Amino acid sequence: MKICIMEDLHLPYHTGALQYEALAFYIEDIKRSGADLLVVPGDFTADGNRETAERFFSVLSALSLPSIVMTGNADFRNASAKEYFRSVTAAPLHKFGNHTLLTLRDGEGTVSPADLALLDGADENTLVFLHHPISALAEPARSVLSAFAAAHPALPILVGHAHIDKREGNILYLNAADPDKAIGEEPCIYYYDTEEKSLSKTHFPCPIPEDLKNYIGISAFRPLPDLLYAAEQGLYAVEFRPSVITEDIKALEDGVRRFREAGGRCISFHFPNLAERDGSLAEADALLRFVSLARALSADRITVHAPSVPLRLIESDPSLLPRIADLAAAVISSLPLTVCVGVENMHMTAKDTAKDRCFGYAPEECRLFINMLRERMPKRAIGFHFDTGHARNNMPLSQVYTQSVWMAELGSEITGYHIHQVLLEDGKFVNHYPITEPYGALISYAAFFRSFAAGRIKKAPIFLEIRPTEEDPAPYKRSLFWILK
Numbered sequence: 001m002k003i004c005i006m007e008d009l010h011l012p013y014h015t016g017a018l019q020y021e022a023l024a025f026y027i028e029d030i031k032r033s034g035a036d037l038l039v040v041p042g043d044f045t046a047d048g049n050r051e052t053a054e055r056f057f058s059v060l061s062a063l064s065l066p067s068i069v070m071t072g073n074a075d076f077r078n079a080s081a082k083e084y085f086r087s088v089t090a091a092p093l094h095k096f097g098n099h100t101l102l103t104l105r106d107g108e109g110t111v112s113p114a115d116l117a118l119l120d121g122a123d124e125n126t127l128v129f130l131h132h133p134i135s136a137l138a139e140p141a142r143s144v145l146s147a148f149a150a151a152h153p154a155l156p157i158l159v160g161h162a163h164i165d166k167r168e169g170n171i172l173y174l175n176a177a178d179p180d181k182a183i184g185e186e187p188c189i190y191y192y193d194t195e196e197k198s199l200s201k202t203h204f205p206c207p208i209p210e211d212l213k214n215y216i217g218i219s220a221f222r223p224l225p226d227l228l229y230a231a232e233q234g235l236y237a238v239e240f241r242p243s244v245i246t247e248d249i250k251a252l253e254d255g256v257r258r259f260r261e262a263g264g265r266c267i268s269f270h271f272p273n274l275a276e277r278d279g280s281l282a283e284a285d286a287l288l289r290f291v292s293l294a295r296a297l298s299a300d301r302i303t304v305h306a307p308s309v310p311l312r313l314i315e316s317d318p319s320l321l322p323r324i325a326d327l328a329a330a331v332i333s334s335l336p337l338t339v340c341v342g343v344e345n346m347h348m349t350a351k352d353t354a355k356d357r358c359f360g361y362a363p364e365e366c367r368l369f370i371n372m373l374r375e376r377m378p379k380r381a382i383g384f385h386f387d388t389g390h391a392r393n394n395m396p397l398s399q400v401y402t403q404s405v406w407m408a409e410l411g412s413e414i415t416g417y418h419i420h421q422v423l424l425e426d427g428k429f430v431n432h433y434p435i436t437e438p439y440g441a442l443i444s445y446a447a448f449f450r451s452f453a454a455g456r457i458k459k460a461p462i463f464l465e466i467r468p469t470e471e472d473p474a475p476y477k478r479s480l481f482w483i484l485k
Contacts, residue, residue, distance in 0.1 A: 001099055003127075004035040005190040007160035008176035010046040010074060011056055013400065016408035018179050018447045018456070019046075022204045023059060026177060026189050029202045030063065033191060037096060038065060041160050041174070042072025042107055042131030047399045050081045053088065068094060071107035072131040072161060077399055093118055099194055100126045107131055111141035119148050127192070128157045134171065136161065156197070164441075165201075172199065179206055179447035180403045184439050186446055206446035208438055209453035212462070213484050217266060218476045219418070219465040223247045227255040229474065230264060233484075237266035237461040239303070244269075245289050249296065256297050266461045268301045268416065269294040273308045274328050291334055301340045301416060301461065303385045304328065306360025306369050308346070314359060321359070322372065329376035341377075342385030342415035343370045345406065347394040350428070354396060361397055363409035370413065384410040386457075387418040387465070392443050393429040404447045411457035418465040419445070419479075432467040434478040 006026060011019050030038060038060070045052045053075070060067045071089045076082055085107070092115045094101040102122070104115045109132065122128070130137075134145045134157070149157055153170050163176040164183040176182040177189050186203040193200075217237025220226035223244045230238045238259060244252070256267060272287055294302060307324045314321050332341060346360040359365050366384055373382045391406045392398055401409075421433040422442045429442070438445050451457045464476040472478075 001037065001096060001194040002033065002035045003101075003192045003194065004030050004033065004038045005129075005158065005174060005192060006038065006040050006044075006177050007174040007190070008043045008072070008163055008178055008181060009040075009056075010043055010176070010178040010181060010402065011052050012046040012402050012405045013049050013052055014405045014408045015055070017402065017404040018407070018451060019402075019404055022177060022179055022187060023056075025204050026202070027059060027063065029189065030065075033202075035065060035191060038063065038067040039101070039103065039129055040067065040069040041103070041129045041158065042070045043074040043160065044069065044072075045075050046402055048075050048078030048081050048085060050078070050084050053081075053085065057088070068101065068103055070103050070105065070129065070131055073107060073109065074399070076108055077396075098125050101129065102126060103129045106137060106141065109136075110138040111145070113140075116141060116144050119144070122148075122152060122155060124154065125194075126155055127194070128155065130157065130159045132161045133159045133173065156192075158192070175201075177204070179204060179450060180444060182439060182444050182446060183441050184437070186439065187444075204446075204450075206450040207453075208449055208483070211459070212449070212452065215459060215462045216480070216483055217268075217461055217463050218480075219270070219463045220244070221468050222473065224251055224255055226474070226476075227252070227259060231255065231259040231262040233480070234263050236264065237268060237463060238264065239268040239270050239461075239463045239465075240293075240297075241270045242272045242286065242290060245286065245293055249293070252293075252297060266300045267297055268303060268461060268463070269299050271302055271304045273305050274324055287331055291331055294339070295335060299335065299339050301342065302332070302335070303342045303344050303416060303418075304332075305344050306346050306366055309359050311357060311359055321369070325369065325372035325376055329373060332373075332380070333377060337380055340381035340383070340415050341373065342383055343373070344385040344387050344418070345390050347387075347390040347431075348397060361394055362401055363406055367410065367413075381415065383413040383415040383458075385416045385418070386410065386414050388443055388445075388448060389418065389420045389422050389431040389465075392422050393431050395429070403443070404451075407447070407451050407457050411451060414458040414460050416460050417462045419448070419462055420465050432465055434466050434475045435464070436478055438482065 044056050068090045071085045075085045104111045157171045160174050163181045165175040166173045177187050179187045186206045188201040188203045190201045217235050219239040345366050391403050421435045422429050423433050464479050466475045
């Protein structure tokens with residue numbers, strides 16, 4: 001028997017997100033494969049959206065083979081839909097000829113005693129499916145399943161959730177079908193041959209675009225050294241940060257000249273935060289000096305954060321956001337019309353809660369401010385600056401607004417990108433680390449690559465926004481190594 005396994009697809013609410021293109025690709029592959037059965041071991045939705053789940057089941061209904069759909073932790077993220085997902089979770093015991101499939105219901109982090117009791121009937125023709133790795137389950141399921149795995153070393157136990165392909169004895173970890181989450185490789189589905197007792201897989205192609213290097217640049221945390229490095233390497237773009245105003249103007253002008261002569265195409269300025277205090281922009285003097293320097297160095301574009309203002313203040317004072325837009329437009333209007341503007345998405349911080357957070361953490365909020373600026377500066381190109389790390393480091397909003405959702409919502413309006421890796425330190429996400437591999441553990445750039453290559457998102461300057469350290473003053477080199485080779 002040939003079993004197709006589609007693990008961790010994470011379909012979001014937006015049907016234009018890349019996960020839906022991946023699903024269509026997988027369905028066509030399943031039709032060609034001659035598979036006898038499809039098993040979905042959970043996380044087929046990104047955030048427990050019932051409408052999304054019903055859409056998924058409708059797609060599966062067109063397949064001419066039986067399907068077993070389990071639920072994962074992501075499918076239980078919506079409290080109001082938990083009973084629905086419990087009702088659609090497959091039963092734990094299935095017989096196909098002389099094969100037994102145990103699809104143990106662990107989507108809520110444990111396995112019931114009734115489901116665990118089914119392990120007593122396992123034989124050499126049994127396969128066990130879980131969403132979570134055994135080590136991630138609550139007791140007593142963890143101990144029972146660990147003992148079972150040790151006692152049956154030839155019996156395959158297939159698990160997901162970790163989004164990585166590896167094997168630990170008879171425990172087979174399956175990578176994600178989701179282009180946003182697959183680690184170490186392109187996203188994929190699996191086929192298990194019960195006669196050969198072997199796994200194969202089909203990847204959803206998301207290679208590094210050949211022309212990515214034609215748009216790559218660096219964020220110059222060290223203005224002069226980084227600018228000169230960009231000139232030496234013939235990079236496409238350089239982004240200056242607010243600290244550049246303390247640099248020697250003559251040295252900067254010489255560096256920009258060398259950058260342009262080496263083929264550099266884009267000089268960008270990353271503006272200080274926009275916030276209104278008593279009818280004026282906070283740090284207005286620094287902002288005006290920054291604009292003056294942008295003019296002097298012939299900037300091609302600027303990046304502005306979405307206004308750093310609590311939502312509760314916007315709700316209590318509907319004129320606040322328009323006032324900030326007025327003040328920002330007044331400053332930006334002093335730049336030549338050839339300078340385009342990108343409004344950057346922001347992210348949840350340690351002091352934010354879902355109920356008390358700042359503006360700019362969701363696509364619709366960024367679009368609102370973009371439109372406000374467009375109304376005030378109708379002749380200027382104004383769009384979205386997509387920071388991939390900010391989109392990922394945005395819990396719990398990132399469960400709804402995934403990387404691919406951001407690209408589906410605003411991809412056609414992008415004027416620039418910040419890319420970097422996010423790491424988990426002391427239980428917290430931390431931004432601005434080097435991208436040491438294209439399909440990383442917290443940010444896999446598979447969806448970005450495929451969307452960029454296919455024109456689903458605009459081709460625009462890409463800045464490696466990676467913070468230097470004393471040990472590594474030019475950390476962007478680690479990312480450029482695999483991008484440019």
